Amino acid sequence: xxxxxxxxxxIIAQIVQKLKGSNLYSQLERQAWASLQRPEIKLESLxxxxxxxxxxxxxxxxxxxxxxxxxxxxPLPSHPAAPPEHLKEPLVxxxxxxxxxxKRILKSxxxxxxxxxxxxxxxxxxxxxxxxxxxxNEMGTDExxxxxxxxxxAPKDFLEVLINLRNPNYENGDSLSFRTHLGLIQVPLKVKDxxxxxxxxxxxxxxxxxxxxxxxxxxxxxxxENEHVRIGQKVLAEQDSAAAQQYIRQGSPTALxxxxxxxxxxxxxxxxxxxxxxxxxTNVIQHDLLVDSLIYKDVKLTASNDxxxxxxxxxxxxxxxxxxxxxxxxxxxxxxxxxxxxxxIRGKLGLEEYAVFYPPNGVIPFHGFSMYVAPLxxxxxxxxxxxxxxxxxxxxxxxxxxxxxxxxxxIVSLCLLFETLLQTYLPQLFYHLREIGAQxxxxxxxxxxxxxxxxxxxxxxxxLWDRILGYNxxxxxxxxxxx
Amino acid sequence: MNxxxxxxxxxxxxxxxxxxxEWDFYWCDVSWLRENFDHTYMDEHVRISHFRNHYELxxxxxxxxxLKRFRKQLEREAGKLEAAKCDFFPKTFELPSEYxxxxxxxxxxxxxxxxxxxVARSQGKGIFxxxxxxxxxxxxxxxxxxDDQKDDIPVENYVAQRYIENPYLIGGRKFDLRVYVLVMSYxxxxxWLYRDGFARFSNTRFTLNSxxxxxxxxxxxxxxxxxxxxxxxxxxxxMLQRFRQYLASKHGPQAVETLFRDMDNIFIKSLQSVQKVIxxxxxxxxxxxxxxxxxxxxxxxxxxxxxxxxxxxxxQEDYELKxxxxxxxxxVVDMEARLTGREKRVGGFDLMWNDGPVSRDEGPPDLSGMGxxxxxxxxxxxxxxxxxxxxxxxxLQVQKKASN
Numbered sequence: 001x002x003x004x005x006x007x008x009x010x011i012i013a014q015i016v017q018k019l020k021g022s023n024l025y026s027q028l029e030r031q032a033w034a035s036l037q038r039p040e041i042k043l044e045s046l047x048x049x050x051x052x053x054x055x056x057x058x059x060x061x062x063x064x065x066x067x068x069x070x071x072x073x074x075p076l077p078s079h080p081a082a083p084p085e086h087l088k089e090p091l092v093x094x095x096x097x098x099x100x101x102x103k104r105i106l107k108s109x110x111x112x113x114x115x116x117x118x119x120x121x122x123x124x125x126x127x128x129x130x131x132x133x134x135x136x137n138e139m140g141t142d143e144x145x146x147x148x149x150x151x152x153x154a155p156k157d158f159l160e161v162l163i164n165l166r167n168p169n170y171e172n173g174d175s176l177s178f179r180t181h182l183g184l185i186q187v188p189l190k191v192k193d194x195x196x197x198x199x200x201x202x203x204x205x206x207x208x209x210x211x212x213x214x215x216x217x218x219x220x221x222x223x224x225e226n227e228h229v230r231i232g233q234k235v236l237a238e239q240d241s242a243a244a245q246q247y248i249r250q251g252s253p254t255a256l257x258x259x260x261x262x263x264x265x266x267x268x269x270x271x272x273x274x275x276x277x278x279x280x281x282t283n284v285i286q287h288d289l290l291v292d293s294l295i296y297k298d299v300k301l302t303a304s305n306d307x308x309x310x311x312x313x314x315x316x317x318x319x320x321x322x323x324x325x326x327x328x329x330x331x332x333x334x335x336x337x338x339x340x341x342x343x344x345i346r347g348k349l350g351l352e353e354y355a356v357f358y359p360p361n362g363v364i365p366f367h368g369f370s371m372y373v374a375p376l377x378x379x380x381x382x383x384x385x386x387x388x389x390x391x392x393x394x395x396x397x398x399x400x401x402x403x404x405x406x407x408x409x410x411i412v413s414l415c416l417l418f419e420t421l422l423q424t425y426l427p428q429l430f431y432h433l434r435e436i437g438a439q440x441x442x443x444x445x446x447x448x449x450x451x452x453x454x455x456x457x458x459x460x461x462x463x464l465w466d467r468i469l470g471y472n473x474x475x476x477x478x479x480x481x482x483x
Numbered sequence: 484m485n486x487x488x489x490x491x492x493x494x495x496x497x498x499x500x501x502x503x504x505e506w507d508f509y510w511c512d513v514s515w516l517r518e519n520f521d522h523t524y525m526d527e528h529v530r531i532s533h534f535r536n537h538y539e540l541x542x543x544x545x546x547x548x549x550l551k552r553f554r555k556q557l558e559r560e561a562g563k564l565e566a567a568k569c570d571f572f573p574k575t576f577e578l579p580s581e582y583x584x585x586x587x588x589x590x591x592x593x594x595x596x597x598x599x600x601x602v603a604r605s606q607g608k609g610i611f612x613x614x615x616x617x618x619x620x621x622x623x624x625x626x627x628x629x630d631d632q633k634d635d636i637p638v639e640n641y642v643a644q645r646y647i648e649n650p651y652l653i654g655g656r657k658f659d660l661r662v663y664v665l666v667m668s669y670x671x672x673x674x675w676l677y678r679d680g681f682a683r684f685s686n687t688r689f690t691l692n693s694x695x696x697x698x699x700x701x702x703x704x705x706x707x708x709x710x711x712x713x714x715x716x717x718x719x720x721x722m723l724q725r726f727r728q729y730l731a732s733k734h735g736p737q738a739v740e741t742l743f744r745d746m747d748n749i750f751i752k753s754l755q756s757v758q759k760v761i762x763x764x765x766x767x768x769x770x771x772x773x774x775x776x777x778x779x780x781x782x783x784x785x786x787x788x789x790x791x792x793x794x795x796x797x798x799q800e801d802y803e804l805k806x807x808x809x810x811x812x813x814x815v816v817d818m819e820a821r822l823t824g825r826e827k828r829v830g831g832f833d834l835m836w837n838d839g840p841v842s843r844d845e846g847p848p849d850l851s852g853m854g855x856x857x858x859x860x861x862x863x864x865x866x867x868x869x870x871x872x873x874x875x876x877x878x879l880q881v882q883k884k885a886s887n
């Protein structure tokens with residue numbers, strides 16, 4: 001009991017520390033000062049009265065949402081003496097594997113750089129800056145020569161790395177038994193089995209109404225849909241993050257989805273956020289990065305060729321180019337097993353004072369990266385809001401899909417979960433596919449890495465992502481791949 | 484990818500007739516119709532895919548005339564409010580005959596953009612935009628000069644139409660909607676609306692600044708194909724279901740309902756306006772392609788009606804859509820005489836008008852007695868046609884057996 005309590009107070013202290021630096025804190029402070037003018041605030045009961053005021057005016061709710069948001073991202077409590085690497089990734093062999101994978105990516109990027117003699121970054125001449133500013137809303141019409149650029153890596157390259165992951169402390173034994181895992185992933189991570197999944201994802205059971213199933217044309221709307229929509233509107237009116245997250249496990253009505261996701265991710269477009277986005281845009285205008293060409297190439301290869309997302313091509317540039325310059329993204333590396341690549345000023349290799357993170361946000365895009373953004377364009381049309389939503393989705397979920405870690409929502413666990421489910425519950429299919437040389441994971445891997453973007457129709461994809469937000473976990477991707 | 488041939492060839496029990504053989508069904512083109520219809524004898528059961536004088540609806544100048552006349556009639560009979568429902572067509576003037584009326588309207592609205600369209604051509608040919616009368620003067624001179632034919636051949640008829648300057652944009656791009664309406668007869672008026680259709684996007688971003696840039700404004704796939712930006716892989720089309728979902732997530736289901744109801748209104752009123760003019764021959768049916776433009780206030784405008792909508796497929800998805808459309812058209816035409824004639828839905832087609840509005844007939848009865856009427860249209864909705872057809876033909880078979 002005592003241990004739990006001290007864990008809890010540690011978490012509380014850390015969250016308070018984090019929120020103290022946020023905009024919400026200064027707003028609350030201002031509100032508190034301003035409330036002194038109000039007649040109902042009396043000096044004798046100052047603390048209670050201000051608390052009451054916060055409750056009524058909705059500020060308490062905002063604070064609640066912010067705390068809830070921090071909790072969602074906060075890593076599980078660990079031993080107080082654990083070094084920070086453990087927060088990123090507790091298992092040594094995983095850390096090592098991620099480290100060497102990163103080295104490979106960086107090497108590939110650097111060699112491309114040398115081959116093409118293009119600097120990693122350069123300042124744009126004024127004329128070019130002006131031109132880009134004019135074209136900001138239609139960058140898709142640009143047709144730069146990208147033939148020499150190749151994506152730094154594709155999902156299948158990453159899969160090869162995962163297949164070769166081994167825990168050096170684990171001896172599998174040579175004899176095959178019915179327990180032997182016949183899939184490609186050969187690391188002993190704990191994944192949930194069906195009874196555990198059923199317990200975890202209880203709202204997805206057959207007895208509970210679901211959007212996407214129980215709102216089809218055959219089912220009269222009175223049975224489920226109408227009530228569900230009504231509850232959704234109520235949740236939005238209350239502006240309660242936690243309630244929204246619970247609600248969305250059964251799917252979100254189309255008209256409410258954009259607001260619900262913003263509420264769950266605790267995104268509210270304050271003027272400061274718009275300003276921040278504008279600053280990122282200025283960065284893009286002033287400096288050209290090598291990764292920009294990679295982003296262009298990726299958009300042209302994937303989203304632009306998609307039957308449905310081609311329309312949003314311009315938005316994708318506006319989001320991704322700014323994303324690569326956003327240093328606030330660096331903070332997520334505290335709990336991401338990956339580390340941002342470092343680049344050294346010319347001639348000062350190895351000297352830490354001359355090191356910068358490259359790209360500034362530490363995320364090197366791979367083939368298909370732009371597809372993380374594309375479905376969001378369906379919901380958000382204002383560039384800075386679209387940007388915020390994407391950034392939050394990335395630092396909460398998407399980063400786990402392309403970094404090597406033991407986290408239950410990490411791609412390694414998802415692959416293992418997928419293979420285990422398939423081998424256990426659809427063994428005939430599993431063995432058949434293996435017989436014909438098509439390991440099931442090779443087919444489903446790319447679906448999971450992209451969170452099914454581009455592989456599912458948008459309406460279904462959005463319902464799937466509803467559940468990711470609702471359960472704060474990516475495990476549903478493995479379940480979906482298995483289906 | 485010839486969808487029509489594929490569908491006809493695969494239809495069970497149908498045989499292709501060559502040359503001068505006797506045929507029961509002909510998917511003809513309008514030129515054949517023009518030359519042969521009047522002196523071709525057709526048995527009662529024979530079906531042909533056009534009405535003799537379909538141009539009353541499909542040629543821009545005739546359509547305008549018919550609509551204007553119908554509007555006046557509506558105003559007389561039912562008042563201004565009802566007549567206003569016909570205001571889905573941008574102000575249009577026939578040239579050269581209505582030139583002076585046009586100039587009057589032009590002067591009343593200085594600075595707006597107009598579009599000049601040839602009356603009879605398709606695929607975006609011969610269309611241009613203008614803002615000054617001077618531009619038309621130049622164009623008249625040009626066409627006269629480039630005409631190396633004799634003087635007494637008349638200049639091709641054009642219409643000048645008010646250009647919609649605030650189109651609804653998606654991703655910064657302009658688009659129009661292609662919707663399919665099947666008319667089985669005009670007297671009485673029986674029309675079916677197909678659930679699927681598509682939105683055709685312009686490849687370039689919309690701006691009023693480059694009036695000369697034909698490509699921005701004209702969204703016909705044919706024109707887009709010649710644009711330097713065009714990449715065949717892209718397709719530049721969205722299925723209507725996608726479009727409907729997008730609008731619903733942006734504006735809410737109510738706004739979308741209203742928009743689609745307004746579109747139903749366009750289909751019905753346009754057909755009603757030519758009802759008395761078109762020669763309603765029982766052998767004829769026609770599959771129209773309606774082109775609709777949505778503006779930023781979510782008001783739909785009728786651009787034109789095509790009597791021969793393109794049946795070539797530009798992508799796999801397009802192929803699916805058009806083959807299913809044609810299959811269902813043939814089901815409704817019902818050469819096999821399987822239907823009872825009381826059906827409200829056949830595959831992807833919903834019966835929209837049957838000598839009167841057709842209701843969806845779902846949900847509790849309307850106790851208030853006031854306009855809670857919901858039309859039987861499902862444009863952009865789920866099209867589970869295979870399942871519906873299976874159930875339909877199954878039950879028809881059962882009925883037939885029972886009555887024998």
